[in-house]
Amino acid sequence: MSKRNAKAGIQSWFDERFGLSTITKFLREKKIPQHRHSLWYYTGSAILLFFAIQVITGFMLIFYYNPTLEEANKSVGRIMTEVPLGWIIRSIHSWAASFMIAFVFIHLLSIWLTKSYREPRELTWMSGVFLLCVSLALGFTGYLLPWDDLSLSATKVGTDIPRSIPVVGAWVTRLLRGGEDVTGDTLTRFFGFHVCILPVFIFILLAVHIYLVQKLGMSLPLGDDNKKEKIKELPFWPNFVYRESVVWLLLLGILFTVAIFLPPSLEKAADLMAPAPEGIRPEWYFLFLFQTLKIFPAKILFINGDTLAILLISMAFIFFFFLPLIDNKPAEKRGKVITLMAYVFIVFFVVMTVWSLL
Amino acid sequence: MMLRGKRNSALFLMVFFLLSFFVLKVDFAQQVVQEEQNKVPQAEENAEKIVPSPANIKESTGIYIFLAWIWIAIFVLIYILRLKIKEVDRLNNLRFLSVEKK
Amino acid sequence: MKLEHSLFTRRQFLNGLLGGWLGALMASFLYPVMKFVFPPTREPDQVILSFSDFKDMEPNSVKIFSWGSKPGILKKEDDGSYLAFVAVCTHLDCNVAYLPDQRKFFCACHDGWYDENGTNIGGPPPRPLRRLIIVIEGEDLIIKREGVK
Numbered sequence: 001m002s003k004r005n006a007k008a009g010i011q012s013w014f015d016e017r018f019g020l021s022t023i024t025k026f027l028r029e030k031k032i033p034q035h036r037h038s039l040w041y042y043t044g045s046a047i048l049l050f051f052a053i054q055v056i057t058g059f060m061l062i063f064y065y066n067p068t069l070e071e072a073n074k075s076v077g078r079i080m081t082e083v084p085l086g087w088i089i090r091s092i093h094s095w096a097a098s099f100m101i102a103f104v105f106i107h108l109l110s111i112w113l114t115k116s117y118r119e120p121r122e123l124t125w126m127s128g129v130f131l132l133c134v135s136l137a138l139g140f141t142g143y144l145l146p147w148d149d150l151s152l153s154a155t156k157v158g159t160d161i162p163r164s165i166p167v168v169g170a171w172v173t174r175l176l177r178g179g180e181d182v183t184g185d186t187l188t189r190f191f192g193f194h195v196c197i198l199p200v201f202i203f204i205l206l207a208v209h210i211y212l213v214q215k216l217g218m219s220l221p222l223g224d225d226n227k228k229e230k231i232k233e234l235p236f237w238p239n240f241v242y243r244e245s246v247v248w249l250l251l252l253g254i255l256f257t258v259a260i261f262l263p264p265s266l267e268k269a270a271d272l273m274a275p276a277p278e279g280i281r282p283e284w285y286f287l288f289l290f291q292t293l294k295i296f297p298a299k300i301l302f303i304n305g306d307t308l309a310i311l312l313i314s315m316a317f318i319f320f321f322f323l324p325l326i327d328n329k330p331a332e333k334r335g336k337v338i339t340l341m342a343y344v345f346i347v348f349f350v351v352m353t354v355w356s357l358l
Numbered sequence: 359m360m361l362r363g364k365r366n367s368a369l370f371l372m373v374f375f376l377l378s379f380f381v382l383k384v385d386f387a388q389q390v391v392q393e394e395q396n397k398v399p400q401a402e403e404n405a406e407k408i409v410p411s412p413a414n415i416k417e418s419t420g421i422y423i424f425l426a427w428i429w430i431a432i433f434v435l436i437y438i439l440r441l442k443i444k445e446v447d448r449l450n451n452l453r454f455l456s457v458e459k460k
Numbered sequence: 461m462k463l464e465h466s467l468f469t470r471r472q473f474l475n476g477l478l479g480g481w482l483g484a485l486m487a488s489f490l491y492p493v494m495k496f497v498f499p500p501t502r503e504p505d506q507v508i509l510s511f512s513d514f515k516d517m518e519p520n521s522v523k524i525f526s527w528g529s530k531p532g533i534l535k536k537e538d539d540g541s542y543l544a545f546v547a548v549c550t551h552l553d554c555n556v557a558y559l560p561d562q563r564k565f566f567c568a569c570h571d572g573w574y575d576e577n578g579t580n581i582g583g584p585p586p587r588p589l590r591r592l593i594i595v596i597e598g599e600d601l602i603i604k605r606e607g608v609k
Contacts, residue, residue, distance in 0.1 A: 060496055080410045084495040087410030088421075239450060242443045246436050253432045260421060266408040315372075424488065431485040438478045445471070 026214070030236035037221050040110035041240075042247045043103055044213070049248050050100035051202070053255070054138075057093040058195070065145065067191035069184030072147035073269035080266055091263035095255055097139055101285045104135050105349075112342045115327065115335065116219035122324035124212040129321050131205050134198055139283055141194035147187060148267035153280035155190070156182045161293070164310040183272065222331060281356065288352035289313065503528045503605070511601040514542070522558040525603070531555050532592060532603065533565075535576075544592040544603050545578050551585040565589060 015021045032041060064083055066075035079086035108128065111117055117125035144155045159182065162172040178185035220231065234240050282290055292313065296305035319326065327338045412418035468476070509525055517523060517536040524547065525532045533547040535558065545565075549556050554569035564581070565574035573582035578589035595602040 060493065063497065077408050080408050083499055085417075085492045086496060088492065089496055091410065234447075235450060239443065239446050242439050242446065246439050246443075249432045249435055249439075253429055256428055257425060260425060263410040265410060268406055424492075427488060428485070431481055431488070435478070435481050435485065438474065438481065441474060442478065445474070 027237050028235070030214070030217075031233040032218055032236055032240045033220055034232045034234055035221060037110075037114050040107075040114065041218065042244060043107040043110060045244050046103045046247065046251055047100055047107060048206075049251060050096045050103065050255075051206075053096045054093060054100065055199075057089050057096065060089050061093060062195060067145070067188055069147070069187055072145060072187055073266070076146045076266055087263050088260060091259040092255065094264045095259045095262075097142060098284065099251070099255060101135055101139055104132055105285070108132060109342060109346065112323070113339060114219070115222050115339070117324040118219075118222075118327065119324070121212070121216055121219055124209060124216065125324050126321060127205050127209040127212065131202065131209060134202050134205060136285065138194060138198050138202070139285060141190040141198065143283055144187060144190045145194065146266055147270050149270050149274070149277045150267055150280060152182065152270035152272070153276045154282045155186065156276075157280065157290075158282060158286070159186070161306075161310065164304070164307045165314070222335075284353065287356040288349045291352040291356035294356070503530075506602055506604040507532070509601040509603065511596060511599055514601055520560050520563065522560075527592070527603070533558060534594075534601075534603075542594050543577070544594050546590040546592060548590070549585055550580065550587040550589065551583070556589065 032038070061079065064075055064079045064086070066072060076090070079090055081087075111125065111128070140155075140158060144151045159173055159176045162176070163169045165172060174180065176186070176189070177183070178189040281287060293306060293309050296309040298305050300308055323338070327335055329335055412421055504527070507525065507527060514523055514534055514536075517534075519536055519538045519540070522533050522535045525534055527546055531547040533545045533556075535543045535545070537543060547556050548554070549567040549569065549572055551567065551570055551572050554567050556565045556567045556572070556574065558564075559566050563576040565576075565578065566572070567574075567583070567585065571583045572580070572585040574585065574589055575581050578591065580586065580588050591606065593604040593606060595604065
C-alpha cells in the first residue's frame with residue numbers, strides 16, 4: 001500500500017465514524033470575497049491566535065501559580081526567578097492579553113464601520129458583544145492574580161463601580177468580591193473566574209459566533225450585496241488560509257519580540273491595610289472608562305456624579321448591543337450618523353486614554 | 359401602527375430604567391455578617407520589585423539566538439508562503455476563467 | 461549520473477520546504493515549553509545543621525533531617541561516628557525507617573530491607589541507600605552530596 005493510499009485509508013476510517021467530511025467539504029468550498037475592505041477579515045482569526053496562546057501559556061503558568069493570599073505574589077515571583085524561562089512565559093501571557101483585546105476592539109470597529117452587523121448577522125454581533133465583555137472580564141480578573149499593590153487597588157476600584165447600578169449593585173459587588181471588601185477570598189474567586197468560569201463562557205460564545213459566521217458567510221460592504229457583477233472571491237482553503245498564516249507568523253514574531261524585550265515586572269505583595277499607592281490605574285483598555293468616571297464631578301445638581309456616569313455608560317452599552325436592530329436603515333441618514341458615532345468613539349477612546357496617562 | 363407601539367414600549371422601558379437609578383437605595387446588603395477582623399498575614403519583607411531578566415549571560419545569549427532564529431524562520435516561511443499563494447492564486451484564476459468560458 | 465525524471469514535483473518540493481520550516485519553528489517553541497514544564501530538580505549541594513542537636517544521640521539511633529524535599533537519616537554508630545543517608549528507598553521512593561533492635565533499615569511499602577550500613581539485603585530494592593558525606597566544623601554539622609567540594 002503506497003503512502004497516499006494509506007493516508008486516504010486512515011482518513012476514510014475516521015470519516016466513516018466522525019463524518020468530518022461534511023466539514024472539510026464545506027471548508028473547501030467556502031469562499032472569501034475580495035474587495036476594498038477585505039483586509040479586516042484577518043482580525044477575527046488574529047483574535048483566535050492570541051486566545052490560543054493565552055490558553056497554552058495559561059496552562060503553563062497554572063502549574064506554578066498559587067491562588068492564595070499568602071502565596072500568590074510569591075508564586076509569581078518564583079515563576080519569574082526560579083522556573084526556567086518563567087518570566088518569558090508570563091510576559092507572553094501578559095502581552096498576548098493586550099494584543100487580543102486590542103484586536104477585539106479593532107475587529108469590533110471594523111464591523112461597526114462596514115455595518116457587517118446588518119441583517120442577517122445581528123446575532124453574530126450580539127454574541128460578539130458578549131465575547132468582548134468576557135474578554136475584558138478575563139483581563140480584569142487576570143490583573144489581580146499577581147496580588148501586588150497596584151492590582152489590588154485597581155480591583156478595589158473596579159469592583160466598587162457596580163455599586164452604583166440600581167437594585168442589584170451591592171449584590172454584584174459582593175458577588176465579585178466574595179464579601180464586602182477585597183480579601184483573599186476575592187483572589188480565589190477571581191482565579192476561579194479567570195481559569196474556569198469565564199473560559200467556559202468564551203468557548204460557548206465562540207462556538208456560537210464562529211458557527212454563525214460559517215453559516216451566514218462573509219458579509220459584503222454596504223451596497224455590494226446586490227451588485228450585478230460578481231465580486232471576486234478567493235477559496236478559503238488554501239488561498240485565504242495561506243494569507244492568514246502570513247499574518248499569524250508576523251503577529252507571533254512581534255509578540256515574542258515585545259514579550260522578551262518589555263517583560264512586566266512584579267511589585268511586592270499587596271498589603272490589605274496599607275493606604276492606596278499613588279498612580280493606581282487599571283489596564284490600558286479600561287483607562288478610557290476610568291477617566292470618564294474621573295471627570296464627572298462628585299455631584300451634579302442632586303445626582304451623584306458616579307451614578308450619572310455609570311448610567312450614561314450603561315445606556316451607551318445597551319445602545320451599542322442593539323446596534324444592528326437600531327441601524328436597520330443603514331444607507332440612510334440614521335446609518336450615516338451611526339457610522340459617525342464609530343469615529344466619535346475612536347476619538348473618545350484615544351483622548352480619554354491619553355488624558356488618563358497625563 | 360405597530361412600530362409606534364414598539365417605540366412607545368421602548369421609551370417606557372428606558373424611562374423606567376432611568377428612574378430606577380434614583381429610587382431610594384434600599385440596602386439589600388443589610389445582613390452583612392460581622393466577620394471578625396481577618397488576620398492579615400504579615401508578608402515578610404520580600405524584595406521591593408522583581409524585574410525580570412535572563413539569569414546569566416548564557417541564557418541571555420540563548421534568548422537572542424532564539425529570537426534571531428524565530429525571525430529568520432518567519433521570513434523564510436513567509437517567502438515560501440508567498441510562492442504558494444502565487445501558485446494557488448494562479449490555479450484559482452485558471453479555473454475561474456475556465457468556468458466563465460463555459 | 462543524471463536522473464531522467466525528478467524524484468519529486470516542484471509542488472512536493474515546495475510543500476516539503478513549507479512543512480519542514482514550519483516543523484522546525486514549532487519544535488523551537490517546544491524547547492522553552494519543555495524547560496518550563498520540567499523544572500530542574502532542587503536537591504541541595506549541602507545542608508548545614510547545628511551539631512548540638514545531634515551531639516547527644518545514643519549509639520545505634522537515628523535522627524531525621526531535611527535533605528531538600530527528601531528526608532535524610534543521620535545515624536550514630538556504636539563507636540561514636542556518624543553515617544548519613546538519603547532516607548528514600550531505592551525501589552519506588554518510599555521513605556525508609558530504622559529498626560534499632562534489628563539493626564536494619566526497613567521500607568514498609570514493599571518489604572524492602574537494608575543492613576545497618578544501608579546495603580540492600582532483602583526485598584525489591586535494587587541498590588543500597590544513597591550515602592551522604594559528613595563534615596563536622598566546630599558547631600556546624602555539614603552534610604554534603606557525594607562529589608561536592
